[in-house]
Amino acid sequence: MSELKRTALFDLHVELGAKMVPFAGYEMPVQYPMGVMKEHLHTRAQAGLFDVSHMGQVIIRAKSGNADDARAALESLVPVNILGLAEMRQRYGFFTNEAGGILDDLMIANRGNHLFVVVNAACKQADLAHMQAGIGESCDVEMIEGRSLLALQGPQAEVALSRLIPAVADMRFMDVAILDYDGSEAWISRSGYTGEDGFEISLPDDAALKLARALLEMDEVAPIGLGARDSLRLEGGLCLYGHDIDETTSPVEAALTWAIQKVRRRGGEREGGFPGSERILRELEEGVSRKRVGLLPEGRAPMREGTRLFADDQGAQEIGVITSGGFGPTIKAPMAMGYVSADHAAVGTRVFGDVRGKYLPATVSAMPFTPANFKR
Amino acid sequence: MKYTEEHEWLRPEGDLVVVGITEHAAESLGDLVFVELPEPGTKVAKDDEIVVIESVKAASDILAPLDGEIVEVNEAIVEDPTLVNQDPMGEAWFFKMKLDDPSQMDDLLDEAAYKALIE
Numbered sequence: 001m002s003e004l005k006r007t008a009l010f011d012l013h014v015e016l017g018a019k020m021v022p023f024a025g026y027e028m029p030v031q032y033p034m035g036v037m038k039e040h041l042h043t044r045a046q047a048g049l050f051d052v053s054h055m056g057q058v059i060i061r062a063k064s065g066n067a068d069d070a071r072a073a074l075e076s077l078v079p080v081n082i083l084g085l086a087e088m089r090q091r092y093g094f095f096t097n098e099a100g101g102i103l104d105d106l107m108i109a110n111r112g113n114h115l116f117v118v119v120n121a122a123c124k125q126a127d128l129a130h131m132q133a134g135i136g137e138s139c140d141v142e143m144i145e146g147r148s149l150l151a152l153q154g155p156q157a158e159v160a161l162s163r164l165i166p167a168v169a170d171m172r173f174m175d176v177a178i179l180d181y182d183g184s185e186a187w188i189s190r191s192g193y194t195g196e197d198g199f200e201i202s203l204p205d206d207a208a209l210k211l212a213r214a215l216l217e218m219d220e221v222a223p224i225g226l227g228a229r230d231s232l233r234l235e236g237g238l239c240l241y242g243h244d245i246d247e248t249t250s251p252v253e254a255a256l257t258w259a260i261q262k263v264r265r266r267g268g269e270r271e272g273g274f275p276g277s278e279r280i281l282r283e284l285e286e287g288v289s290r291k292r293v294g295l296l297p298e299g300r301a302p303m304r305e306g307t308r309l310f311a312d313d314q315g316a317q318e319i320g321v322i323t324s325g326g327f328g329p330t331i332k333a334p335m336a337m338g339y340v341s342a343d344h345a346a347v348g349t350r351v352f353g354d355v356r357g358k359y360l361p362a363t364v365s366a367m368p369f370t371p372a373n374f375k376r
Numbered sequence: 377m378k379y380t381e382e383h384e385w386l387r388p389e390g391d392l393v394v395v396g397i398t399e400h401a402a403e404s405l406g407d408l409v410f411v412e413l414p415e416p417g418t419k420v421a422k423d424d425e426i427v428v429i430e431s432v433k434a435a436s437d438i439l440a441p442l443d444g445e446i447v448e449v450n451e452a453i454v455e456d457p458t459l460v461n462q463d464p465m466g467e468a469w470f471f472k473m474k475l476d477d478p479s480q481m482d483d484l485l486d487e488a489a490y491k492a493l494i495e
Contacts, residue, residue, distance in 0.1 A: 031406065035406060035407050035461075036406055036407055036432040036433070037407035037409075037432060037458075038407075227406070227432060227433065231432065300409070300410050300454075300457075301410050301412065301428075301430070302409065302410055302430050302435075304434075304435065326409075326432065327409035327410070327430070327432055329432075334409070334410070356428065
């Protein structure tokens with residue numbers, strides 16, 4: 001196995017007493033001494049600071065110098081309206097493959113004369129190659145090195161960050177800004193992956209470390225590890241790539257159709273034109289045989305990833321599988337998401353999960369499990 | 377007090393033994409969210425998987441430390457699994473059992489041997 005990489009904040013994590021684990025090729029903090037449960041609750045109540053520097057930060061520039069060319073080019077890889085994305089705004093999207101599966105999910109920001117995208121750590125080299133192969137002729141696609149990425153999430157995130165960078169208070173959900181922090185360019189978006197209000201901040205490594213230390217000095221802010229990041233995003237109903245979505249799941253099956261704008265659908269002005277469009281556009285009209293849903297187990301036993309789902313409590317009719325599951329500290333109950341056959345996907349449907357040989361009931365439920373708390 | 381290599385503690389109480397998990401085990405498991413205990417009256421053999429616990433991270437089994445019969449279980453930790461993180465060596469015991477052969481206790485680890493194991 002190749003050696004694990006470290007982010008610029010590695011020493012800070014160790015100093016804070018983090019338990020470090022391998023994740024997507026990096027040594028990352030899974031939890032701090034506070035523990036997963038308290039870190040989760042702290043983020044929902046105040047503000048949590050996450051090191052997400054392992055993720056890939058990529059800049060796409062049109063070789064022509066015309067920014068429209070870069071936006072049009074990226075539309076050939078994602079079923080998302082990029083040409084219609086306003087300047088200094090950001091949008092969720094995903095790379096699809098020819099079979100209509102999902103190669104990765106990503107955030108796409110229109111920064112005027114170029115695009116800035118953030119992709120998952122485990123996929124970032126493949127994504128870079130995919131972009132270079134797909135749009136490299138018309139665009140320069142550059143993986144940014146030497147910049148860390150922090151996420152500050154929670155209802156007190158604005159209060160905390162605006163003490164250091166006052167202009168962030170003017171940003172709304174999914175706004176993007178380039179602001180000064182201590183003489184460095186801070187690339188900021190008002191977004192995150194916890195279901196809370198918050199910010200994602202890209203800074204040169206030294207400045208990021210300085211910002212992290214300054215934030216952690218504040219009473220509202222605590223460092224949060226990958227453990228709580230996972231329970232937060234699951235309560236928020238958000239997909240984890242490689243678990244809830246992958247190359248075998250289409251965006252329609254994954255219930256991510258909200259991210260495919262009308263203009264890219266059948267009858268739209270720029271219909272199709274992305275990999276797998278035939279399947280995805282057909283599924284949008286005709287429906288799918290399985291769907292990603294939220295599930296609330298009735299008892300206290302969590303239903304983990306891989307738990308098989310049945311229509312009955314005898315294990316006779318298998319109808320799906322759980323792709324993420326655990327305990328929700330905010331809802332104080334187990335929660336899960338997974339795929340079920342379309343005829344069992346309606347909210348309120350009762351299904352049964354095979355937990356150690358017992359068929360335990362769970363109810364198909366709307367997501368997010370906790371109300372989203374964005375500043376729109 | 378005796379210990380097993382599976383990070384359980386056993387404390388004699390009259391003709392029963394009280395069984396729980398060690399501080400070290402509770403700490404490395406992380407915050408517990410689910411505990412499933414056996415029915416009182418269950419006959420168990422050493423190393424039977426008789427308790428399921430789940431932390432925020434994963435599920436684990438707890439094995440019967442010795443042969444015997446489960447006499448009483450601690451429903452308080454089923455109601456509130458976080459008790460196990462707060463007081464694993466005291467209030468958050470798991471079950472009481474009657475050993476088939478109390479002399480088997482002698483084969484378990486004493487405190488010094490357990491400490492050596494986890495260091």
